[in-house]
Amino acid sequence: MRSATLLSLRRRLVHSGEGTAEKSRFHWRDAVSESTAGVLQRPARAALTALGTVLGVGAFVAVLGLTATATSQIDGRFSRLTATEVTVHDVAREHTDFEPLAFSDNADQRVEHLNGVEHAGVLWPVQLGRGEQVRSAPIADTGVSSQIQVVAASSGAVEAAEPELRQGRLFDRWHDRTRQHVALIGVGMANKLGITTLDTQPAIFIGDQAFTVIGILGDVHRRADLLLSVIVPRTTAQALWGPPKDGADMLVSTRVGAAQQVAREAPTALRPDHPEYLEAVPPPDPRGLRSGVNHDLGQLFLLLACVCLVIGAVGITNTTLVAVMERTGEIGLRRALGARARHVLTQFLTESAVLGTLGGLIGTSLGVLAVVGVATVRDWTPVVQPDTVIAAPLIGLATGLLAGLYPAWRAARIQPVEALRR
Secondary structure, three states, X not given: OOHHHHHHHOOOOOEOOOOOEOOOOOOXXXXXXXXXXXXXXXXXXXXXXXXXXXXXXXXXXHHHHHHHHHHHHHHHHHHHHHHXXXXXXXXXXXXXXXXXXXXXXXXXXXXXXXXXXXXXEEEEEOOOOOOOOEEOOOOOOOOEEOOOEEEEEOHHHHHHOOEEEEEEOOOOHHXXXXXXXXXXXXHHHHHXXXXXXXXXXXXXXXXXXXXXXXXXXXXXXXXXXXXXXXXXXXXXXXXXXXXXXXXXXXXXXXXXXXXXXXHHHHHHHHOOOOHHHEEEXXXXXXXXXXXXXXXXXXXXXXXXXXXXXXXXXXHHHHHHHHHHHHOHHHHHHHHHOOOOHHHHHHHHHHHHHHHHHHHHHHHHHHHHHHHHHHHHHHOOOOOOOHHHHHHHHHHHHHHHHHHHHHHHHHHHOOOHHHHHHO
């Protein structure tokens, strides 16, 4: 038995004049010293016990910090893309049956003359005739790809999508005006059709119509579905397959701060005779998008962090229970020397609290380092809320106390006679 333990547990039975014994007392300094000695006496076990709290609190700090960091990046992207995008829908069919297409031939130029507009253009999915398919060869049973969508788009719509070219070039207003048989495809679509280079001026076939591929897109910042489609000039598609069957849309990219005004002015600029034929959809409020993303991600990752803390608490509980079983003799001797049940309870709770606090401090440090490391690799600005850093060690303390409550209660219930018999 440790000398420090015997010194703190030994209580002299001093009789007063009435023959009563002095009640044993357990000062808070005794609880701290005994708990510290209990932790240091088994450093390996203490380290393994605290590891659960380290992982739980570290995960708590890391996931909340990474959530805050990621949402700040998402907020920036929303502010750039969604705040500068306006969509105008063709709703003429709701008002009349005599307007196959509400957008005029010079719709792009009409909207681009509005203040704040960078690019604008009309686009719609083409409904091919029966048996018409996109192929990489003129023979119907060679290189068939029947699931590829064809999109009719003006040159302004392609530019409004903010494409990144991998090879070749985009078609322009000359291709629109002269109804050229040219096409743009995404890099994945090019691989699917077996097109690896544009040096040989490859062609694809839509039905029995040949289209020269003049550009391969590596990415688009808007309308990601365009990467999975074959994009042809609007005028060419309208001449071959007629106007859209289900209406068309106009994609408008604006400068920051101009989207709301452009949305109000676009229907009148496009159809001053019937502005009701067009419905402009302004961008959503970036603040609403940010709060929604913050709430969703925060709830998800907070649940994950709580699961990690529960796992850590279970580890502390199991290890502390084993320690109580191994120290049954020590507990019996303490009780025989005058220690009360609450003294034993206090000692084991203090040990669990010390381990939880140490685990919380170490876990907080590791969590902050993880956030900074990920942000550095991703070239982000790390964001860690001060409340999270302050609360994390306290959460470790609370986890240690809760985890040690049952083992400490078990230890307090051990009777001296039964313990000394073992």
